[in-house]
Amino acid sequence: MMQNNNVIHVKELTKKFGDFTAVDAITFDVKKGEIFGFLGANGAGKTTAIKMLIGISNPTSGEADVAGFNVFTNTEDVKKNIGYMSQKFALYDDLSVKENITFFGGIYGLSRKRIKEKSNALIEELGLEKIANHLVGSLPLGWKQKIAFSVALLHDPKIVFLDEPTGGVDPITRRQFWEMIYKASHEGTTIFVTTHYMDEAEYCDRVSIMVNGKIEALDTPKRLKEQFNAKSMNDVFLKLARG
Amino acid sequence: MSINLEHISKSYGKVEAVKNISFKVNPGELFGLIGPDGAGKTTLFRILTTLLIADEGKANVTGFDVVKDYKNIRKSVGYMPGKFSLYQDLTVEENLTFFATIFGTTIEENYELIKEIYVQIEPFKKRRAGKLSGGMKQKLALCCALIHKPKVLFLDEPTTGVDPVSRKEFWEMLKRLQQKGITILVSTPYMDEAALCDRIALIQDGEILEIDTPANIVKHFPKTIYNIGSKDMYELLQKLKEFEHTYSMYPFGEFVHYTDKRDNFNPTELRQYLEKNGLQNITIEKTKATIEDTFMELAK
Incomplete structure (x- = not known):
């Protein structure tokens, strides 16, 4: 199964819908504590790939282990050992901050005592004392995203999947969000992140770029820029995705 | 003046979405509203497109008052809302025909204006709009907003969630529309797109932080x-x-x-x-x- 330090191991992973191959034999490993950027144009197959990795879509063929569990046979264990947040789905607007924390803690099977501890710690760390009982729907987007990220880490997952976590957020909050990412990574949590902000791609330890279902490039941002003779990740992306 | 706002304010209950905003957009200008979610960009668009009435202030679009002359404004502007708002159950072609008919025109009459964009989605013209990819939806929405040859085009976050390649192509399209004499007011949360506008307004929490050309705005930065x-x-x-x-x-x-x-x-x-x-x-x-x-x- 999982070798050495890899928390994600993917080999020739493929997903077909009828005669359309959405994900075409992708292969990569992600190490513990790594910030792994998963980039690609709209329609390149990123979402389909992520759905397989988080255990909600069955691959057509290939291999994949996530957090030590097989995504073909062990999807429930995969789900218990990962965190997930996206711009589209993060928290329940009609529940308060505290209620959201309690709800997600419960979903992940934490004990009442543990939920209370985690909830207090999270509220203190983010400085949410005054708004802990406010409905999430009433909070600014930036706050929601920060809380959602913390909630995704509530059950101490080995990996957290972030699907465009910073879309539409103001530049200062976007950077505060990335500081939270760095911190989690520093503490050993693996971060798997998609983004359309190419400056954020530079913050990743390694970046993969998907084009038409295949991974066309995978390396550190520095080496990718050298490889494609580009000044920025934006240039790398434009060169690759435009062929 | 193509667009003129004077002291526009709008609140939703206790939330002040837009606070005393004034600015002008010149004919043929590509003007950007740059700011994050919740800055008040969409509220401004809805006021200018006559879909929402401001609490205070006055606004004109192509010389017409947004309250008194709303009918004339609706005839002469195109609006692409941030949320995909075409008919998901109609095909690409049906959507376009529908919008052309509503404005008393035909696809043929103004085909020249949309041609360059439409050829990219024409192979899928029999496909239902709901089944299109994000990039194609965006192109179709732009075609529908242009089909009656508007004088002013309002684009509310047309590139949000769009990858860098498609974003670049979209901005190239906007530049060409501008060359055809269309005034464009566009909003975006992507700061790198601001540099592509003639002038921009930086906006946050319902207030304008600064209005100027992109080059002047960076010049004003106070430190090294x-x-x-x-x-x-x-x-x-x-x-x-x-x-x-x-x-x-x-x-x-x-x-x-x-x-x-x-x-x-x-x-x-x-x-x-x-x-x-x-x-x-x-x-x-x-x-x-x-x-x-x-x-x-x-x-x-």
């Missing part, structure tokens, strides 16, 4: 910015945060943009401080302010 690089980004951020002379520090790609509180900043001193704190491969170089730097400084 240094690009600081190091092997360990997280440690670098922590140490810069603890440094007593730090005025601002924001990650920018592979570097941190750093400004110092003092006028007589000495990079060597900072280098020594970072080295003493165990950081490796330190680089410190002057760099130019970007619109994002300016936005963050103004929004502070």
Whole structure:
């Protein structure tokens, strides 16, 4: 199964819908504590790939282990050992901050005592004392995203999947969000992140770029820029995705 | 003046979405509203497209008052809302025909204007709009907003969630529409797109922070910015945060943009401080302010 330090191991992973191959034999490993950027144009197959990795879509063929569990046979264990947040789905607007924390803690099977501890710690760390009982729907987007990220880490997952976590957020909050990412990574949590902000791609330890279902490039941002003779990740992306 | 707002305010209950906003857009100008979610951009669009009435202030579009002459405005502007608002159950072609008919025209009559965009989605003209990819939906929505040959085009976050390649193509399309004489008001949360506008308004929390050309806006940045690089980004951020002379520090790609509180900043001193704190491969170089730097400084 999982070798050495890899928390994600993917080999020739493929997903077909009828005669359309959405994900075409992708292969990569992600190490513990790594910030792994998963980039690609709209329609390149990123979402389909992520759905397989988080255990909600069955691959057509290939291999994949996530957090030590097989995504073909062990999807429930995969789900218990990962965190997930996206711009589209993060928290329940009609529940308060505290209620959201309690709800997600419960979903992940934490004990009442543990939920209370985690909830207090999270509220203190983010400085949410005054708004802990406010409905999430009433909070600014930036706050929601920060809380959602913390909630995704509530059950101490080995990996957290972030699907465009910073879309539409103001530049200062976007950077505060990335500081939270760095911190989690520093503490050993693996971060798997998609983004359309190419400056954020530079913050990743390694970046993969998907084009038409295949991974066309995978390396550190520095080496990718050298490889494609580009000044920025934006240039790398434009060169690759435009062929 | 193509668009003219004077002291426009709008609240939703206790929330002041737009606070006393005034600006003008010249005919043929490509004007950008740059700001994050919740800044008030969509409220402004809805007021200017006559879909919402302001609490206070006056606004004109192509010389017509947004309240009294709303019918004339609706005839002469195109609007692409941030949320996909075409009929999901109609095909590409049916949507376009529908919008053409509503405005008393035909696809053929104004085909020249949309041709370049429409040819890209024409192979899918029998497909239902709901089944299109994000990029194709965006192109169809733009065609529908253009089919009656509007004088002013309102585009509310047309590139949000769109990848860098498609974003670049979209902006190239906008430039060509501008050359055809259409005035364009476009909003975006992407600061790099601001540089492509003739003039921009930086907006946050319902207020305008600054209005000017992109070049002038970065010129106004009050401090010298240094690009600081190091092997360990997280440690670098922590140490810069603890440094007593730090005025601002924001990650920018592979570097941190750093400004110092003092006028007589000495990079060597900072280098020594970072080295003493165990950081490796330190680089410190002057760099130019970007619109994002300016936005963050103004929004502070």
